[in-house]
Amino acid sequence: MLIEELRRELPDGRLIEDERIAAGFAHDEAEWAPYGTPRVVVRPRTAREVRSVVRACLRHGVPLVTRGAGTGLSGGANAVEGCVVLSTEHMNTVHEIDPVERLAVVGPGVVNDDLRAACAEHGLWYPPDPASAPWSTIGGNVATNAGGLCCVKYGVTRDYVLGLEAVTGTGELVRLGRRTAKGVAGYDLAGLMVGSEGTLGVITEVTVRLRPQREAERTVAGYFSSVVAAGRAVTAVGAAGLTPSALELIDRHCLAAVDRWKNMGLSVDADVVLLGRTDAPGPAGAREAERMLACFEEAGATWAAQSTDQEEADALFAARRLAYPALERLGPVLTEDVCVPRAAVPEMLARIERAATRHDTLIANIAHAGDGNLHPLLTTQPGDTAARERAQAAFRDIIADAIDLGGTVTGEHGVGLLKRDGLERELAPAVLEMHRAVKAALDPRGILNPGKVISHG
Numbered sequence: 001m002l003i004e005e006l007r008r009e010l011p012d013g014r015l016i017e018d019e020r021i022a023a024g025f026a027h028d029e030a031e032w033a034p035y036g037t038p039r040v041v042v043r044p045r046t047a048r049e050v051r052s053v054v055r056a057c058l059r060h061g062v063p064l065v066t067r068g069a070g071t072g073l074s075g076g077a078n079a080v081e082g083c084v085v086l087s088t089e090h091m092n093t094v095h096e097i098d099p100v101e102r103l104a105v106v107g108p109g110v111v112n113d114d115l116r117a118a119c120a121e122h123g124l125w126y127p128p129d130p131a132s133a134p135w136s137t138i139g140g141n142v143a144t145n146a147g148g149l150c151c152v153k154y155g156v157t158r159d160y161v162l163g164l165e166a167v168t169g170t171g172e173l174v175r176l177g178r179r180t181a182k183g184v185a186g187y188d189l190a191g192l193m194v195g196s197e198g199t200l201g202v203i204t205e206v207t208v209r210l211r212p213q214r215e216a217e218r219t220v221a222g223y224f225s226s227v228v229a230a231g232r233a234v235t236a237v238g239a240a241g242l243t244p245s246a247l248e249l250i251d252r253h254c255l256a257a258v259d260r261w262k263n264m265g266l267s268v269d270a271d272v273v274l275l276g277r278t279d280a281p282g283p284a285g286a287r288e289a290e291r292m293l294a295c296f297e298e299a300g301a302t303w304a305a306q307s308t309d310q311e312e313a314d315a316l317f318a319a320r321r322l323a324y325p326a327l328e329r330l331g332p333v334l335t336e337d338v339c340v341p342r343a344a345v346p347e348m349l350a351r352i353e354r355a356a357t358r359h360d361t362l363i364a365n366i367a368h369a370g371d372g373n374l375h376p377l378l379t380t381q382p383g384d385t386a387a388r389e390r391a392q393a394a395f396r397d398i399i400a401d402a403i404d405l406g407g408t409v410t411g412e413h414g415v416g417l418l419k420r421d422g423l424e425r426e427l428a429p430a431v432l433e434m435h436r437a438v439k440a441a442l443d444p445r446g447i448l449n450p451g452k453v454i455s456h457g
C-alpha cells in the first residue's frame with residue numbers, strides 16, 4: 001500500500017494522516033474551484049525525499065498535488081480525490097546568497113518576504129513582489145510565474161529564475177538552467193517549468209537572479225470619478241514613455257473594505273485611486289513623478305498630487321495589498337485576472353462595468369494597471385446561490401471580452417481549474433496539442449496535478 005511504502009521510505013514525522021489536519025491542505029484561496037480529499041499529506045525536507053514520494057506515487061498510480069502556501073487564486077493547488085498532497089513548507093531554507101554573482105539559491109518553501117529580507121542584509125533585492133509576498137512561497141511563485149506591484153518596471157518571476165532543480169513525473173531529479181549571468185546551452189527547460197503549476201515537475205530548489213537595492217520611491221496619487229477615467233490615465237502614462245516602478249488601481253469598494261477591517265482612515269473622496277511610483281534616482285525621479293502627475297490630471301483626475309507623507313503613501317499601498325482579503329471577509333469573492341494591452345485598459349474597464357450591470361453583480365476593482373493586468377473582484381453574499389451563478393456568468397463574459405481585446409485569460413494567477421476553459425478559447429488547437437506533448441514527455445503517467453491547466457484532450 002502507498003502509505004505503508006511512504007512510511008517505510010521517509011524519516012519519521014513526514015506524513016499527516018489525520019483527516020481533519022489533512023483537510024487544511026485540500027484547497028487554495030480560489031472561490032468555488034472544486035477539490036477532493038487528500039489520501040495523505042507529505043512534508044518532505046529534501047529533494048531525495050521528494051523523489052521518493054514521486055516514485056511511490058508512480059508505482060501506485062496515485063496523483064500528486066504539490067502545494068506551497070496555498071495562496072493560489074485559480075485552484076491550482078486543490079487536491080484531487082485520493083491524491084497525495086506534497087507540501088513544501090519544510091523546504092524553507094535560503095541556501096546561499098552570492099553578492100558577486102547577485103544570485104540566491106533557495107528551497108521552494110521559502111516565503112517571498114523572507115527571501116527579500118535575507119537579500120536586504122546583503123544590500124540586494126529580489127524584485128517579484130506579489131501582493132501575497134508575506135505568505136506565498138518561491139516554489140509557488142515560480143510554478144505560477146507570479147507577478148506583482150513592481151513587475152511593471154522590473155518584470156515577473158520568469159525574469160529572475162536562472163535555474164532550478166525538480167523531480168519530473170518520470171521520477172528523475174534534474175537540474176535545469178544555470179547559475180551564470182548568460183547561458184544558452186540547450187532548450188530553456190527551466191523556463192518551461194516556470195508557470196507549469198505543478199503539472200510537469202515538483203520544484204525542489206530555485207536559483208534566482210538579484211538586483212542591487214534601489215532608491216526610495218516617490219509616490220503620485222490620483223483620484224478619479226470612474227474606473228474608465230483612471231484607465232485613460234494608465235494609457236496616458238504608457239503613451240508618455242514613462243516607466244513607473246508601480247502603477248496600481250484600487251476602487252472605493254476595496255478601500256472601504258480595508259478600512260472596515262484595519263481602520264486605517266483611508267476613506268477618500270473618490271471612486272477610484274490610481275497610485276503611481278517612481279524609483280528613478282535624483283532629479284530624473286522628480287521629473288518622472290511630475291510627468292506622471294500631468295498624465296493623471298490630463299486624463300481627468302479630480303485631484304492628484306505627489307505624496308509628501310511617506311506614511312500615507314505606504315498606507316495606500318498597504319491597502320492595495322490587503323484589498324482581496326478585506327473583501328473576502330465580507331463574503332465569497334471570485335477573483336479575475338485578465339490582462340489586456342495597455343491601450344485597451346479603459347475599454348476593458350468599461351466592459352467590466354457593463355458585465356456588472358448585466359449580471360447584477362457588485363464588481364470591485366484592483367489592478368496592476370500599468371501592466372494592463374486587471375483584478376475585478378466579483379463579490380457575493382454567503383449562501384446566495386443565484387448571486388453566485390450571476391457572478392460566474394460575469395466571470396465568463398469578462399474572459400471573453402479580454403480575449404476579444406487581444407488580451408489573455410490570466411496575467412499572473414495561472415490557469416489551475418478556473419481558467420481551463422478560457423485557455424482552450426485563447427490558444428489555437430495546434431498550440432494546445434504542443435502543451436499535451438510537453439505534458440506527455442515530462443509526466444507520461446499523468447500523475448502530477450492531473451486535471452489542472454490542460455485537459456488530456
Ligand SMILES: Cc1cc2nc3c(=O)[nH]c(=O)nc-3n(C[C@H](O)[C@H](O)[C@H](O)COP(=O)(O)OP(=O)(O)OC[C@H]3O[C@@H](n4cnc5c(N)ncnc54)[C@H](O)[C@@H]3O)c2cc1C
Binds near residue numbers: 065068071088130148
Ligand atoms: C491576498 C493575495 C494576493 C495575491 N496577489 C498576487 C499578486 O500580486 N501576484 C500574483 O501573481 N499572485 C498573487 N496572488 C496569488 C498567489 O499568491 C500566487 O499565485 C502565488 O504565486 C502562489 O504561491 P503559493 O506558495 O501560495 O502556491 P500554491 O497556491 O500552494 O500553489 C500554486 C501552484 O503552484 C504549484 N506549486 C507550488 N509549489 C510548487 C513546487 N515547489 N513545485 C511545483 N509546483 C508547485 C501548485 O501545485 C499550484 O498549481 C495573491 C493571492 C492572495 C491570496
